[in-house]
Amino acid sequence: MKSFLLLYLVAIHTLSINGLLDFKKKTQVTTTDHRVLANVKIYSNLAEVIQPLGLLPIEFSSEDWNDIRSDSITLVGTDVNVTQQSITEKKKSLNNAQVYVRSPSSSNTETKFIKATMIDEKRNLVKLIDKDVSKEPIFFTAQSDHILYDADPPQTKYYVNFTYDTNSPVELSYLRSNLNWKTRYQLNLFENSKPATLSAMADIRNDGQSRVDIESAELLGGDINLQMYQRSQYMPMSAAKGYAAYEADNAGAPGPPPKPSVGEGEEISGLYVFSINQPFSIDARTNYLLPMFRPRVTVERYASISKYFYGAGNVNGKAERSYRLSADRFLSRGNCVIRESDRLVGETSLPDIAAKNKHEFSIGQDADIVYKENSTLVSSTTSNVTSSPYGPKQSRTHSTYEVVLTLKNYKKNRSVKVEYQQNVYGQSVKLTKPNALFTQEGSAIKATFTLASDEEKSASYKFEVVN
Numbered sequence: 001m002k003s004f005l006l007l008y009l010v011a012i013h014t015l016s017i018n019g020l021l022d023f024k025k026k027t028q029v030t031t032t033d034h035r036v037l038a039n040v041k042i043y044s045n046l047a048e049v050i051q052p053l054g055l056l057p058i059e060f061s062s063e064d065w066n067d068i069r070s071d072s073i074t075l076v077g078t079d080v081n082v083t084q085q086s087i088t089e090k091k092k093s094l095n096n097a098q099v100y101v102r103s104p105s106s107s108n109t110e111t112k113f114i115k116a117t118m119i120d121e122k123r124n125l126v127k128l129i130d131k132d133v134s135k136e137p138i139f140f141t142a143q144s145d146h147i148l149y150d151a152d153p154p155q156t157k158y159y160v161n162f163t164y165d166t167n168s169p170v171e172l173s174y175l176r177s178n179l180n181w182k183t184r185y186q187l188n189l190f191e192n193s194k195p196a197t198l199s200a201m202a203d204i205r206n207d208g209q210s211r212v213d214i215e216s217a218e219l220l221g222g223d224i225n226l227q228m229y230q231r232s233q234y235m236p237m238s239a240a241k242g243y244a245a246y247e248a249d250n251a252g253a254p255g256p257p258p259k260p261s262v263g264e265g266e267e268i269s270g271l272y273v274f275s276i277n278q279p280f281s282i283d284a285r286t287n288y289l290l291p292m293f294r295p296r297v298t299v300e301r302y303a304s305i306s307k308y309f310y311g312a313g314n315v316n317g318k319a320e321r322s323y324r325l326s327a328d329r330f331l332s333r334g335n336c337v338i339r340e341s342d343r344l345v346g347e348t349s350l351p352d353i354a355a356k357n358k359h360e361f362s363i364g365q366d367a368d369i370v371y372k373e374n375s376t377l378v379s380s381t382t383s384n385v386t387s388s389p390y391g392p393k394q395s396r397t398h399s400t401y402e403v404v405l406t407l408k409n410y411k412k413n414r415s416v417k418v419e420y421q422q423n424v425y426g427q428s429v430k431l432t433k434p435n436a437l438f439t440q441e442g443s444a445i446k447a448t449f450t451l452a453s454d455e456e457k458s459a460s461y462k463f464e465v466v467n
């Protein structure tokens with residue numbers, strides 16, 4: 001009998017039983033709604049949620065729980081001491097519940113469902129009477145998509161409970177990974193002397209399965225080392241401030257809500273905080289973009305040649321299209337698309353940049369600006385040195401090189417500024433003076449040239465390197 005049944009089950013083809021399965025409706029009953037987020041601080045990789053503390057214990061669905069860093073769940077307030085905290089995973093058992101299963105005597109053309117009793121939900125073992133098989137109850141392991149439930153099957157839930165002492169309002173705080181933000185920039189450059197413009201958008205992403213409604217949000221920029229999965233201590237951000245912000249935002253003005261906008265950045269202990277002045281919602285798997293500030297920027301264009309010195313010989317190459325950007329205010333890290341005279345010319349990722357600080361970046365080669373370098377070894381001497389009377393002897397080579405640099409601007413119409421930098425490896429590097437054009441900075445030799453259209457320029461320098 002048993003082997004017959006087994007053979008029979010193996011013979012069953014996986015049938016699509018669409019339609020019938022549709023009544024497995026998805027209703028979620030949660031006592032605490034974690035879709036409505038009172039006060040959210042959004043970072044580049046996660047968000048801290050601060051909400052009024054509801055009834056204890058706090059219940060989370062497994063869907064929410066997957067996005068929450070469980071060791072970050074805590075209570076915050078100006079004067080609150082958590083004396084005990086527990087996290088419990090619970091699921092109502094389905095064992096002994098009535099279910100429907102696809103009958104083992106179904107054929108390819110006819111699918112029958114019959115009433116059964118769940119014996120072991122871990123194995124999907126059910127008990128049923130199928131007259132086509134036997135008059136006695138039979139046991140068999142059903143495929144999970146061959147089991148139908150007459151009610152929403154119970155889901156695993158997570159319960160967090162606290163005991164605490166307080167003299168102040170208490171709120172719940174936790175980190176969730178499915179909410180993050182970054183800045184998106186667009187840098188527009190123009191010919192002639194029209195000033196460059198930089199526009200910034202806050203790109204807020206809800207990576208979760210459900211829509212979230214946010215009552216009040218702050219975007220935080222700067223070098224923040226919060227991690228979603230890490231064992232290290234997590235310190236909640238200024239909780240008192242969070243509460244004040246929540247109170248203020250709940251004072252609420254009537255009338256149609258104006259469009260949310262991102263405020264000016266405010267510096268708080270090395271981080272920048274941008275407040276969003278209105279409640280807003282983000283659908284599941286959606287990016288929500290809000291305009292941010294428009295900093296005043298200055299952008300210098302130049303062709304950059306930055307290379308390493310590899311000894312005597314000839315090398316040539318092309319300069320890089322480079323920019324030196326500075327803004328009148330802090331720029332938080334983000335991707336930046338660059339347009340020149342309304343044409344897309346490249347893309348870069350900007351780091352966090354302090355106000356008035358200069359950031360240099362290159363976006364690709366400029367085929368019109370080429371360089372040639374001819375380096376010759378002028379002299380070389382080797383000496384034995386000892387660091388201590390008993391120490392091992394080390395040989396030192398002092399080499400003097402002469403470098404002839406030739407630059408050419410093939411642009412028919414435009415002059416260019418070229419910034420040259422030769423990086424030399426060595427225990428010490430010394431540029432031979434005097435040299436009108438080249439300067440030394442650390443172990444790098446630098447010079448700046450302006451080349452008119454079609455102009456070729458040559459210049460040379462000598463340096464000594466000790467290896």
Ligand SMILES: *[C@@H]1O[C@H](CO)[C@@H](O)[C@H](O)[C@H]1NC(C)=O
Pocket residue numbers: 056057161162163164
């Ligand atoms: C949660 O903690 C409170 C004490 O703070 C206690 O009274 C209550 O029974 C606890 N609930 C659960 C489900 O453990």
Ligand SMILES: *[C@@H]1O[C@H](CO)[C@@H](O)[C@H](O)[C@H]1NC(C)=O
Pocket residue numbers: 079080081165166167
């Ligand atoms: C919390 O703990 C601190 C330090 O032990 C104590 O001074 C404070 O009074 C406590 N607060 C409450 C509300 O119990």
Ligand SMILES: *[C@@H]1O[C@H](CO)[C@@H](O)[C@H](O)[C@H]1NC(C)=O
Pocket residue numbers: 314374375376
């Ligand atoms: C490089 O310079 C050396 C010495 O000045 C010269 O003999 C040689 O022809 C030069 N090579 C090239 C490719 O210009």
Ligand SMILES: *[C@@H]1O[C@H](CO)[C@@H](O)[C@H](O)[C@H]1NC(C)=O
Pocket residue numbers: 382383384393395
């Ligand atoms: C340095 O020492 C090596 C052996 O240790 C020796 O062969 C060489 O001649 C020495 N050179 C000088 C310049 O003294």
Ligand SMILES: *[C@@H]1O[C@H](CO)[C@@H](O)[C@H](O)[C@H]1NC(C)=O
Pocket residue numbers: 191413414
């Ligand atoms: C480039 O050359 C053209 C024709 O010679 C001229 O009309 C134009 O103004 C020039 N552009 C620049 C940027 O100098």
